[in-house]
Amino acid sequence: MAAPTATDFRAPLPVRDYEAVITLHDNPDPADALVTWDSAFEPAGADEGTAAAVITGVLQDGLDAVK
Template sequence: MASASAVIEISASAEQVWQLVGGFNSLPDWLPMIVKSEAGEGGRLRHLQTQDGTVIVERLEVFDNAGKTYSYSITEGPFPVTDYLATVLVEAHGTGARVTWSGRFTPAGISEAEAQSLFTGVYQGGLDALRGNFPD
């Protein structure tokens, strides 16, 4: 099983950051590549649409509001991996917040290094976009 992660520090409180990212269906609010998110199954499923029309379906596996973290799996999407499980975690860090987005997965048809590079890029790009919502 392969893994990837990205970490970013944001000069806003962990509570402010969690308020934006903590809603499982809130990706369009902070991630420009996701233009639409429709909740299903009482909020445990999200049907995402990207700017180019790609559909990704993700399932909320674990949600901990007090711990400011959630984990989700991908049930449908274009990614060349199986057994995908990712976690978003927001922590207080000094006067700001540290956000970690990480995942583990089994590459399917690509090398472990290619899969790690793909998701490291997704996570880092997403966290960079998130930080853009909190100007210094």
């Protein structure tokens, strides 16, 4: 089974070589889910702090959208 992928959350992003893994974990409380979204990237066109802040916003927006 292929892993889910998504692109162009907010294009253009100030990163290159972006990779992410979204994992849904078992949770004893059926009303909640535990989701982790790990990513790796290289800054491109912005300093590392700015690139990380943009990616953090993208990740948070994505997680908020599935609540």
